[in-house]
Amino acid sequence: MAPSGLSKANDQAAPAVCLALAFVCTAQVNPANSTLAFSAVSIEPFAVGPGAKLSPFQADPGGLRWHGVTLHGLILRAYGIDEGQLLVAEDWTQSEYFSIDAATSTAATTDQELVMLRQFSINALTCGSRSK
Numbered sequence: 001m002a003p004s005g006l007s008k009a010n011d012q013a014a015p016a017v018c019l020a021l022a023f024v025c026t027a028q029v030n031p032a033n034s035t036l037a038f039s040a041v042s043i044e045p046f047a048v049g050p051g052a053k054l055s056p057f058q059a060d061p062g063g064l065r066w067h068g069v070t071l072h073g074l075i076l077r078a079y080g081i082d083e084g085q086l087l088v089a090e091d092w093t094q095s096e097y098f099s100i101d102a103a104t105s106t107a108a109t110t111d112q113e114l115v116m117l118r119q120f121s122i123n124a125l126t127c128g129s130r131s132k
Helices: 008-025 031-036 071-079 110-130
Strands: 040-045 058-060 063-070 097-103
Touching: 031 110, 058 110, 063 071, 063 110, 071 097, 071 110, 097 110
Parallel strands: none
Antiparallel strands: 040 097, 058 063, 063 097
């Protein structure tokens, strides 16, 4: 339920806004870790429905793509954990879907890209906690 004075549309847009802010904050890359960082990341809302083309996690030496992923699924994959190991705090982390495209400036292995994905999520969470 939206707090007093906020519309349902604002309530529904909050997850996308939070993710957008988190991704903007990740542009502040720590130079010491720049060797394991994406050079560019794009994340957009993904509409699930008839005709939607979900794609599995796809990694190659130049980056990764994932269309139709929830934040919950992204965290499971990035950290290599099982469903029962992740406590879900917000329902939207399992019901809002996103398309993610990330590029690396140099060739990287899938394992290195997962490290980058973890670093990316840490930066996003750190930035989000500072903005509150």
